[in-house]
Amino acid sequence: MSVNAAFRIDMMTQQDIPDLREIVTAWVRKDGRPIADEIERTMAILRAAAKGNGDVYLVARDADGKPVGVMGCGSPDDRFLPFRSSPEARAAGLKTAFLSPDIRGRGLGKQLLEALFAGAREAGWTEMLWSSNPRYRTTAWSFYTILAGDPVGILEDFFEPGSRTPVWRKDL
């Protein structure tokens, strides 16, 4: 897989984990401060995927091979199942989507998510479902609607009691 001369997209490896921790830590914050337990949970998901648990995780790299973004999917949380297009659909859940802060807005996120859609399709899933923490309302929600269309529903209490967040679905 390739993007352009400056970046390429390929599989996440265990060697990527330290660089990806920096990217995750840049975004998983409350009032400007890193949220340690959520960062650790995210890194555990990345480590398990890098060891080959069946999740599909892709990394965007700069010309030196250094990771500048990561997106990945796997079996969805059960709370997404009602949002499948049909009970027969093989739905993946989008679990992770982060770019380095200085690399945003150049089309790389779109290329990475489209590569993930293709990778998930090759892995046998027929659609992808996801939501997004309210903290990413201004940084990601419009992006998701551009890539997947209007949300298909609202998920309640998923991120915290009282949270109401969109559910996007993309046919693969």
Ligand SMILES: CC(C)(COP(=O)(O)OP(=O)(O)OC[C@H]1O[C@@H](n2cnc3c(N)ncnc32)[C@H](O)[C@@H]1OP(=O)(O)O)[C@@H](O)C(=O)NCCC(=O)NCCS
């Ligand atoms: C969300 C994210 C992955 C998008 O990647 P990106 O490279 O910045 O987005 P792109 O440049 O590929 O944008 C693709 C399209 O979405 C639009 N878009 C991207 N971010 C947007 C935003 N915050 N608000 C409005 N539109 C946005 C772009 O204008 C572009 O539209 P176009 O195709 O009509 O020109 C990236 O910005 C990011 O990491 N954000 C911070 C972390 C985050 O919120 N992650 C989501 C966790 S659920």
